[in-house]
Amino acid sequence: MVVLKSAAELETMREAGRIVALTLRAVSGQAKAGVSLLELDDLARAMLAEHGAKSSFLDYLPSFAPIPYPGVLCLSVNDQIVHGIPDRRRLADGDLLSIDFGAHIDGYHGDSAVTVGIGEIDEAAQRLAGTCAEALAAGIAAARPGARLGDISFAVEQVCRGAGYGMPAGYGGHGIGTAMHEDPHVPNTGRAGRGLTLRPGLVLAIEPMVIESGSNRSRVLADGWTVSTVDGSRAAHTEHSVAITEDGPVILTTT
Numbered sequence: 064m065v066v067l068k069s070a071a072e073l074e075t076m077r078e079a080g081r082i083v084a085l086t087l088r089a090v091s092g093q094a095k096a097g098v099s100l101l102e103l104d105d106l107a108r109a110m111l112a113e114h115g116a117k118s119s120f121l122d123y124l125p126s127f128a129p130i131p132y133p134g135v136l137c138l139s140v141n142d143q144i145v146h147g148i149p150d151r152r153r154l155a156d157g158d159l160l161s162i163d164f165g166a167h168i169d170g171y172h173g174d175s176a177v178t179v180g181i182g183e184i185d186e187a188a189q190r191l192a193g194t195c196a197e198a199l200a201a202g203i204a205a206a207r208p209g210a211r212l213g214d215i216s217f218a219v220e221q222v223c224r225g226a227g228y229g230m231p232a233g234y235g236g237h238g239i240g241t242a243m244h245e246d247p248h249v250p251n252t253g254r255a256g257r258g259l260t261l262r263p264g265l266v267l268a269i270e271p272m273v274i275e276s277g278s279n280r281s282r283v284l285a286d287g288w289t290v291s292t293v294d295g296s297r298a299a300h301t302e303h304s305v306a307i308t309e310d311g312p313v314i315l316t317t318t
Protein backbone atom coordinates (compact mmCIF):
# COMPACT_ATOMS: atom_id res chain seq x y z
CA MET A 64 0.00 0.00 0.00
CA VAL A 65 1.37 3.39 -1.02
CA VAL A 66 0.86 6.01 1.73
CA LEU A 67 0.94 9.75 0.97
CA LYS A 68 2.29 12.03 3.71
CA SER A 69 0.77 15.29 4.97
CA ALA A 70 2.75 18.53 5.19
CA ALA A 71 3.13 18.00 8.96
CA GLU A 72 4.45 14.47 8.42
CA LEU A 73 6.92 15.77 5.83
CA GLU A 74 8.21 18.27 8.39
CA THR A 75 8.96 15.46 10.84
CA MET A 76 10.62 13.46 8.06
CA ARG A 77 12.71 16.52 7.24
CA GLU A 78 13.91 16.57 10.88
CA ALA A 79 14.85 12.87 10.69
CA GLY A 80 16.53 13.55 7.35
CA ARG A 81 18.58 16.40 8.79
CA ILE A 82 19.94 14.14 11.55
CA VAL A 83 20.75 11.47 8.97
CA ALA A 84 22.65 14.02 6.86
CA LEU A 85 24.57 15.43 9.85
CA THR A 86 25.57 11.90 10.87
CA LEU A 87 26.68 10.92 7.36
CA ARG A 88 28.78 14.08 7.24
CA ALA A 89 30.41 13.30 10.61
CA VAL A 90 31.05 9.65 9.74
CA SER A 91 32.48 10.58 6.31
CA GLY A 92 34.83 13.00 8.06
CA GLN A 93 36.15 10.26 10.36
CA ALA A 94 36.40 7.60 7.64
CA LYS A 95 40.19 7.49 7.35
CA ALA A 96 42.90 4.86 7.07
CA GLY A 97 43.35 3.00 10.36
CA VAL A 98 39.82 3.67 11.64
CA SER A 99 37.71 0.54 12.22
CA LEU A 100 34.16 0.12 10.96
CA LEU A 101 32.94 -0.46 14.53
CA GLU A 102 34.44 2.91 15.56
CA LEU A 103 32.40 4.58 12.81
CA ASP A 104 29.28 2.74 14.00
CA ASP A 105 29.96 4.01 17.54
CA LEU A 106 30.18 7.57 16.23
CA ALA A 107 26.79 7.20 14.54
CA ARG A 108 25.31 5.76 17.75
CA ALA A 109 26.58 8.80 19.66
CA MET A 110 25.00 11.14 17.09
CA LEU A 111 21.64 9.35 17.47
CA ALA A 112 21.80 9.81 21.26
CA GLU A 113 22.82 13.45 20.92
CA HIS A 114 19.81 14.22 18.71
CA GLY A 115 17.28 12.02 20.52
CA ALA A 116 16.77 9.92 17.40
CA LYS A 117 16.53 6.15 16.98
CA SER A 118 18.25 3.85 14.50
CA SER A 119 16.17 2.58 11.60
CA PHE A 120 18.64 -0.28 11.04
CA LEU A 121 19.48 -1.71 14.48
CA ASP A 122 17.57 -4.97 15.10
CA TYR A 123 15.78 -4.67 11.76
CA LEU A 124 14.66 -8.16 10.71
CA PRO A 125 13.19 -8.31 7.21
CA SER A 126 12.05 -11.67 5.84
CA PHE A 127 15.26 -12.12 3.79
CA ALA A 128 17.59 -11.82 6.79
CA PRO A 129 18.64 -14.68 9.10
CA ILE A 130 19.57 -12.41 12.06
CA PRO A 131 18.47 -8.94 13.23
CA TYR A 132 20.72 -6.23 11.79
CA PRO A 133 23.43 -5.63 14.42
CA GLY A 134 24.59 -2.08 13.61
CA VAL A 135 23.26 1.44 13.06
CA LEU A 136 25.32 1.94 9.89
CA CYS A 137 25.72 -0.24 6.82
CA LEU A 138 29.41 0.00 5.81
CA SER A 139 30.23 -1.65 2.50
CA VAL A 140 33.89 -1.67 1.42
CA ASN A 141 35.22 -2.11 -2.13
CA ASP A 142 33.51 -5.22 -3.63
CA GLN A 143 30.72 -5.00 -1.04
CA ILE A 144 27.67 -3.28 -2.54
CA VAL A 145 25.26 -2.70 0.37
CA HIS A 146 24.34 -3.93 3.88
CA GLY A 147 27.93 -4.48 5.04
CA ILE A 148 27.98 -5.10 8.81
CA PRO A 149 30.37 -2.89 10.82
CA ASP A 150 33.16 -5.07 12.24
CA ARG A 151 36.76 -4.71 13.44
CA ARG A 152 38.10 -4.25 9.91
CA ARG A 153 40.28 -1.14 9.63
CA LEU A 154 39.99 1.11 6.60
CA ALA A 155 43.01 1.46 4.32
CA ASP A 156 44.07 4.17 1.91
CA GLY A 157 42.44 3.63 -1.48
CA ASP A 158 39.35 1.86 -0.08
CA LEU A 159 35.95 2.77 -1.46
CA LEU A 160 33.34 2.92 1.33
CA SER A 161 29.55 3.11 1.10
CA ILE A 162 28.12 4.62 4.30
CA ASP A 163 24.36 4.02 4.69
CA PHE A 164 22.42 5.41 7.66
CA GLY A 165 18.79 5.53 8.73
CA ALA A 166 17.16 7.24 11.72
CA HIS A 167 13.66 7.94 12.96
CA ILE A 168 12.14 10.78 14.96
CA ASP A 169 8.60 10.49 16.36
CA GLY A 170 8.24 7.33 14.24
CA TYR A 171 9.20 8.92 10.90
CA HIS A 172 12.27 7.62 9.09
CA GLY A 173 15.07 9.06 6.97
CA ASP A 174 17.48 6.87 4.96
CA SER A 175 20.52 8.03 2.98
CA ALA A 176 23.90 6.80 1.76
CA VAL A 177 27.12 8.17 0.28
CA THR A 178 30.17 6.49 -1.21
CA VAL A 179 33.48 8.05 -0.18
CA GLY A 180 37.12 7.31 -0.90
CA ILE A 181 39.59 6.66 1.93
CA GLY A 182 42.66 8.86 1.42
CA GLU A 183 43.74 8.89 -2.22
CA ILE A 184 41.57 6.75 -4.48
CA ASP A 185 42.39 5.90 -8.08
CA GLU A 186 40.69 7.64 -10.97
CA ALA A 187 38.50 4.63 -11.78
CA ALA A 188 37.12 4.64 -8.24
CA GLN A 189 36.46 8.37 -8.44
CA ARG A 190 34.56 7.88 -11.68
CA LEU A 191 32.55 4.99 -10.16
CA ALA A 192 31.51 7.02 -7.09
CA GLY A 193 30.92 10.13 -9.20
CA THR A 194 28.66 8.26 -11.61
CA CYS A 195 26.63 6.82 -8.73
CA ALA A 196 26.10 10.34 -7.32
CA GLU A 197 25.12 11.53 -10.80
CA ALA A 198 22.63 8.66 -11.15
CA LEU A 199 21.05 9.66 -7.84
CA ALA A 200 20.76 13.28 -8.99
CA ALA A 201 19.13 12.14 -12.23
CA GLY A 202 16.67 9.93 -10.35
CA ILE A 203 15.76 12.79 -8.02
CA ALA A 204 15.26 15.20 -10.94
CA ALA A 205 12.78 12.72 -12.45
CA ALA A 206 10.73 12.54 -9.21
CA ARG A 207 8.20 15.20 -10.23
CA PRO A 208 4.45 15.11 -9.63
CA GLY A 209 2.66 13.63 -12.64
CA ALA A 210 5.74 11.67 -13.73
CA ARG A 211 5.83 7.87 -13.37
CA LEU A 212 7.92 5.58 -11.17
CA GLY A 213 9.52 4.21 -14.35
CA ASP A 214 10.83 7.68 -15.14
CA ILE A 215 13.00 7.53 -12.00
CA SER A 216 14.21 4.00 -12.78
CA PHE A 217 14.96 4.95 -16.38
CA ALA A 218 16.88 8.09 -15.38
CA VAL A 219 19.02 6.15 -12.89
CA GLU A 220 19.71 3.32 -15.34
CA GLN A 221 20.64 5.66 -18.20
CA VAL A 222 23.43 7.26 -16.17
CA CYS A 223 24.78 3.97 -14.78
CA ARG A 224 24.68 1.98 -18.03
CA GLY A 225 25.77 5.02 -20.01
CA ALA A 226 29.01 4.97 -18.01
CA GLY A 227 29.43 1.25 -18.78
CA TYR A 228 28.72 -0.02 -15.28
CA GLY A 229 26.75 -3.03 -14.10
CA MET A 230 23.80 -2.76 -11.72
CA PRO A 231 23.02 -5.50 -9.17
CA ALA A 232 19.81 -7.17 -10.35
CA GLY A 233 16.80 -6.92 -8.06
CA TYR A 234 18.12 -4.20 -5.74
CA GLY A 235 16.62 -0.72 -5.62
CA GLY A 236 14.99 1.94 -3.51
CA HIS A 237 11.71 2.04 -1.61
CA GLY A 238 8.93 4.11 -0.17
CA ILE A 239 9.71 5.47 3.30
CA GLY A 240 7.65 6.95 6.13
CA THR A 241 6.47 5.36 9.37
CA ALA A 242 8.45 2.32 8.23
CA MET A 243 11.91 2.46 6.65
CA HIS A 244 10.76 0.15 3.86
CA GLU A 245 7.33 0.98 2.47
CA ASP A 246 5.70 0.49 -0.91
CA PRO A 247 6.52 1.05 -3.66
CA HIS A 248 9.77 -0.75 -4.53
CA VAL A 249 11.79 1.68 -6.65
CA PRO A 250 13.70 -0.33 -9.29
CA ASN A 251 17.01 1.07 -10.49
CA THR A 252 16.23 -0.11 -14.02
CA GLY A 253 13.08 0.29 -16.07
CA ARG A 254 11.10 2.00 -18.76
CA ALA A 255 10.10 5.66 -18.80
CA GLY A 256 6.38 6.42 -18.76
CA ARG A 257 5.48 3.18 -16.91
CA GLY A 258 4.39 2.39 -13.38
CA LEU A 259 2.87 4.32 -10.51
CA THR A 260 2.03 7.98 -11.14
CA LEU A 261 4.00 10.15 -8.69
CA ARG A 262 1.80 12.35 -6.49
CA PRO A 263 2.57 15.09 -3.95
CA GLY A 264 3.08 13.49 -0.53
CA LEU A 265 4.80 10.38 -1.89
CA VAL A 266 8.23 9.90 -0.29
CA LEU A 267 10.81 7.65 -1.93
CA ALA A 268 14.30 6.52 -0.98
CA ILE A 269 16.13 6.44 -4.30
CA GLU A 270 19.31 4.35 -4.15
CA PRO A 271 21.42 3.59 -7.21
CA MET A 272 24.18 0.96 -7.06
CA VAL A 273 26.88 0.47 -9.68
CA ILE A 274 29.44 -2.29 -10.34
CA GLU A 275 32.73 -1.33 -11.95
CA SER A 276 33.18 -4.39 -14.19
CA GLY A 277 29.78 -4.10 -15.88
CA SER A 278 28.52 -7.30 -14.21
CA ASN A 279 24.96 -7.31 -12.80
CA ARG A 280 25.66 -10.17 -10.42
CA SER A 281 25.63 -10.01 -6.63
CA ARG A 282 25.65 -12.50 -3.79
CA VAL A 283 24.93 -12.40 -0.07
CA LEU A 284 27.87 -13.35 2.19
CA ALA A 285 27.72 -15.98 4.94
CA ASP A 286 26.79 -13.29 7.51
CA GLY A 287 23.36 -13.24 5.83
CA TRP A 288 23.44 -9.49 5.20
CA THR A 289 26.43 -8.24 3.22
CA VAL A 290 25.72 -8.00 -0.51
CA SER A 291 28.88 -8.16 -2.60
CA THR A 292 29.81 -8.41 -6.25
CA VAL A 293 30.42 -11.94 -7.55
CA ASP A 294 33.48 -11.08 -9.64
CA GLY A 295 35.26 -9.10 -6.90
CA SER A 296 34.96 -5.85 -8.78
CA ARG A 297 34.24 -2.67 -6.81
CA ALA A 298 30.81 -1.11 -6.26
CA ALA A 299 29.35 2.25 -5.26
CA HIS A 300 26.00 3.14 -3.67
CA THR A 301 24.22 6.45 -3.00
CA GLU A 302 20.81 7.27 -1.52
CA HIS A 303 18.51 10.11 -0.55
CA SER A 304 14.98 10.17 0.87
CA VAL A 305 13.01 12.45 -1.44
CA ALA A 306 9.52 13.95 -1.09
CA ILE A 307 7.45 14.58 -4.20
CA THR A 308 5.75 17.96 -3.77
CA GLU A 309 3.66 20.30 -5.93
CA ASP A 310 6.89 22.24 -6.51
CA GLY A 311 8.89 19.17 -7.49
CA PRO A 312 11.29 16.85 -5.64
CA VAL A 313 12.55 17.90 -2.18
CA ILE A 314 15.53 16.09 -0.68
CA LEU A 315 14.73 15.36 2.98
CA THR A 316 18.11 13.85 3.91
CA THR A 317 20.14 17.03 3.76
CA THR A 318 21.30 19.55 6.37
Ligand code: MF3
Nearest residue numbers: 119120123132137146163174
Ligand atom coordinates in the same frame (compact mmCIF):
# COMPACT_ATOMS: atom_id res chain seq x y z
N1 MF3 B 1 19.34 1.82 2.64
C1 MF3 B 1 19.34 0.41 2.94
C2 MF3 B 1 18.11 -0.23 2.36
O1 MF3 B 1 17.13 0.43 2.15
C3 MF3 B 1 19.38 0.24 4.40
C4 MF3 B 1 19.27 -1.17 4.86
S1 MF3 B 1 19.20 -1.14 6.49
C5 MF3 B 1 19.32 -2.66 7.12
O2 MF3 B 1 18.11 -1.42 2.08
F1 MF3 B 1 18.97 -2.56 8.34
F2 MF3 B 1 18.49 -3.45 6.45
F3 MF3 B 1 20.54 -3.09 6.97
Ligand code: CO
Nearest residue numbers: 174268270302
Ligand atom coordinates in the same frame (compact mmCIF):
# COMPACT_ATOMS: atom_id res chain seq x y z
CO1 CO C 1 17.20 2.47 1.70
